[in-house]
Amino acid sequence: MKREEFKDNESLDLLKESGTNVLLTTIDDVINWGRKNSLWPLTFATSCCGIEMMAAGAPRHDFARFGMEVYRASPRQADVIVVAGTIVNKMAPVLKRLYDQMSEPKYVIAMGACAISGGPFFLNSYSVVKGVEHVIPVDVYVPGCPPRPEALLYGMLQLQRLIETQTIKSRKGRNLSHNDV
């Protein structure tokens, strides 16, 4: 995504500002370039958002253009987990385990109203987790019910921008995500 196409650059500039030396920044740039252009998502879909996620991967929208090349069926080979759908209390431990099995660096996208807040199941539901951030830390939220594939694509591009700001100097570093908290 080009810089001028995105309106809110200040927060990312702030993250990039913290002082690192020239060598590390250069290494960072190379590593981040590699990471952001080969984001492999985990095949994980629990309801209708999963259909939109599949559509985002299919030829019409084709997010392989941006390096989200291939869905991995194993969390050990995946970089990003797109929580596409409702997470119920019974599913929550499974989701946590999947997240724990992913290798660093790992990212989470909460896709759709259910993953963000419980959505239509927020009120009067005995079984639905009210927001997936209760279980695992979320990097990017993609609202919608379900979001269009374009919206997911936009969220993935935001995640790429986020990865650009990371550094290997410290694990907390300039990372916006809560991964290391």
Add this chain to the structure above:
Amino acid sequence: MDNKQLEDFIRPLGEGLDVKTGKQFCEVTLPADKLHSFAQLMKENGQLKFNFLFCLTGVDYGDSLGVVYHLRSTEFNHTIVLKTKTSDRVNPVLDSVTDLWHTADFHEREVFDLLGIKFNNHPDLRRLFMEDSAGYPLRKDYVDEINIVTK
């Protein structure tokens, strides 16, 4: 048979039946103790042959708990709805229809799981989804202050 013919055919078959046609199907409301024998009649009568239980639903009416059975005949292509309820909310018990339609096995387990209605003669009445300590979450008076957000 269409709904009107079903109504006329079924009305004389038993006492205490309330037979009327609802928005879509012919509906029969009957007391709980007659449920199993009547269901068996529905299945075995040569002119009805309701051999397919396509939906079994538990309902909390507020003052009573009940079950709704949707029956269909794959031979005559007609459909009927049986409704029954019990006013005992503490220990609600109905008869199982598992011996007539095997599909009722899991349906009744689900109703037991979520509404706490017990079924006599059910082969394996265990909780389906919930923990034993969870209570019956689909009852109107169910309270769970930790998980449930109310307005």
